[in-house]
Amino acid sequence: MADMTREYLHWVNDRGTLLPRGPLLLSPSSLFSAFHREVIEKKPEKFKIQCLTDIKNLFPPDTHPFYAAFGNRESDVFAYKQVGVPVCRIFTVNPRGELILEQAKGNKTSYSRLSALVEHVFPLRGSQHSATFSCPEFSSFCHWRQPIGEVCLEEPL
Known part of the structure; x- marks a missing residue:
């Protein structure tokens, strides 16, 4: 399963723009374990928090290795806050591909x-x-x- 995900991400091509090569962190758990965590427990952020915390622990104690973060769900935002990403540099990508700065949700922008x-x-x-x-x-x-x-919302305007 991890190989399929890795191959897909290396294949993604948007009019000649490819995703940058870099570390790809995939859950080592089985499909059923991941399904249980994300669908039954409804805690998809558990793996992300654990993974990012492990990476953070590779650095000296008083450092902040994560400068900014991009995600597409509220659980991503929660995970990024848990590992110390400043809220003013957390971006959410909505289904239309718009970037929303977590600190100013009304401010939508794009990658370009x-x-x-x-x-x-x-x-x-x-x-x-x-x-x-x-x-x-x-x-x-x-x-x-x-x-x-x-x-x-109950008061009339």
Whole structure:
């Protein structure tokens, strides 16, 4: 099963654009075990949290190896938060292929629009960049942003 998944991901081609080569983390559990975890227990994030925690533990204790994360479900977002990915760099991809920044769910973008900002969102390692991006919690977006108030759907507008 893992070989089929790996081959499929290497085969994916969107008008000449391929997925980058890199580590591919697949569940070592059997099909039935994975089915039970994801469908019966409804806990698909368990494997992802365990896997990401194992990777994080390969680094020194006070480091944060995960800079940003992309997922397509709420369980992915939950897993990324559990391993310390800053919420201002967690993206959800909806079925239409739009990117939604978890911290500002009303802000939809695309991969092509994100690529125009890639140097700002994902600064080069070892390059000199402003404190805004090395400490995102103090960026204008994260620091000055007002929390969104609760909306009562029962009250008429």
